[in-house]
Amino acid sequence: MLAAGATALLVSPLGARMAFAAAPTERRFVFLIQRGAADGLGIVAPVGDPAYAGARGDLAADFATAPKLDGMFALHPAMPNLAGLYQAKQALFVHAVASPYRDRSHFDGQNVLETGGVSAYQLKDGWMNRLLRLLPSGDKAIALAATVPMALRGAVEVASYAPSSLPDASDDLLARVTAMYEGDRQLHPLWQEAMATRMLTGDLGSDGGKKAADTGTLAAKLLSAPGGARIAMIETGGWDTHSGQRGRLGGQLKGLDAMVAALKAGLGPHWDNTLVVVATEFGRTVKANGTGGTDHGTGSVAMLLGGAVQGGRVQADWPGLSDAALYEGRDLKPTTALDVLIASAVSSHFALAPARTAKALFPAMTTAAAMEGLVRV
Template sequence: MLDRRGFIGAASGMAATLSLPRIAYAARAPTDRRFVFLIQRGAADGLHILAPTGDPAFAAQRSAFADKLEGGRALGSSFFTLHPALARIGQMAEQKQARFVHATASAYRDRSHFDGQNVLESGGLRPYAEKTGWMNRLLTQLPGARGRGLAIAPAIPMALRGPAQVATYAPSALQDASDDLMTRVSALYADDPQLAPLWQSALATQKLAGDIAGDNGRNAAAIGALAARLLGPREGARVMMIESNGWDTHSGQAPRMAGQLKGVDAFVAALADGLGLAWQETLLIVATEFGRTVAINGTGGTDHGTGGLMMLMGGALPGGGQVDAEWPGLTPAALLDGRDLRPTIASEAVIGGALAAHFDIDPAQLMAHLYPAQPRLKARLA
């Protein structure tokens, strides 16, 4: 599910008291198109999210997880089965508003979370070689270079670092105030017609920041609704990044993944519903730093792997409803290093191609700006 993070609240006047966001948007872009990037930190298991049940080798490799797929939606000419926790995303696929790209990977080929995330976000060929991120470089390419960027994170993620100014929410490093103190301050402001509503709004924002991974998906839904409110207005953000942790499933994977995916589904549903007609102008990409091993380990989990899954969603998504895969197979001989799903599609090519189509930018031009360290890389899905 979406990770514990703080979010923008309406009571910005109380920022000094509750460490609410300090907003410094990049200049406004003359476009109604919006883009959201959700990163699944921890290496999400794409074989669990969109299972290749049509592969003859799948049953032998993943029999312990097979019953968890019951009720899942068949996709890709029934070769793949979408996890049943992704009910709304499955509906979007039927409505041609969701598209899936399997057996993907960035340029990174080792198994360190931090290094893998850095390569995915920077667009480089190796960890820490690039000092800026591809999302910040995207902002410089939007019409008029007046993009609005926003990170929902305690610090600016690597993907949004660079010369284009963005906003972020950095929660306070100070110890949280006691419940008694908060109650006393609430009582102090209760009769003030100006401060009381600001204070209550600030408290609501702080509650969201406290634990958005729990509450049976309701917190994730609240975050999706909040993201929609930030993206929806004419003066709102146009490029947004949201972080989601908890995907490192070395043990007890089946129940953990069900909860994680339920949160993602709730977030996506609330984002689409909250945007309303603006969902037609929105592209959401969900990606992770790498996949997980094909075989299940002895504790009912999976270990760090390579090939993974990307999900794309939007109200007017080209190719919606399909699964893109140059499927390598799951037989032992087909696996990378005898253990991992072999990647066949570059994550960077998917991102660049999808963004080029979404923002109506020449794919070659955009790829050159987003991924200058990979000059031979060609856009996919454009």
């Protein structure tokens, strides 16, 4: 049993793993979910679109001096580490992307994103757990989340590193317990791990990115351990920016940037064989509301990061931001299917058959053609 402050959860196996890959892999995969609907237009801005400045109003101000990615897009200035990855061709941004979900409920949208269905609660297990059934049994998975997220639930056993749901203890009490366990060979390492996982809660920008960086470091440690996990899911919250978006989103992106930088540093040479997919359940409205925020939308941006990524570009079938081009007159129109993107990247990363992988991960996917050139093979 772990010390108070952290729990380790297991999802019991309900069926055998089908190993289509021949041997254990040294490749790492991380799925980082942005819960709350991240504003893709506020992350990778289409500054070259003639309608951009007028449509976004004050939300465009942060991009006046933002680093340009190409002639059309700029990256939010709160992410210098991701800008460096882009320059090193280890970051690929895919814009105007969305899952099959077209309504605006967080719970339903996240369920579609995590299960890989075309409607909420259609499937009972997650696409990441089904991915594990395609990989060797030695390729374990772990969730850095309060509970095992839907994306990892299913037949294959999955561990979860999670903070306790009990009320926060005072710093004085934690210091006293730390001192009490200092000489205990069994409890001291467990308590140290509990203190590390305690840092997982809260918005990414709540402390300037320190907790987010600690999460990235912890994830790297778990993914680098001999015989440890090779697949991980990291939950992040705080992306529901209905008001005061500029300041809040900037803090969120600073935390995300710190998390990815810490993950890269902690993985060391393993980073070269790592793919990180960052995605959200849906995007946000193009135009701001009356409180300086945005409301639930449709199209957003997804990120592929890592040494395994064939990056240094923004991939987009850009629909435009004119009023006539918007989805339902308010949202960025999605032109790229998120399920196709994920299936294509993952199958290439793990050298799996694209069609078989797509069918296993997203059984109701309607688009047959895989996207090419996403990762280095």
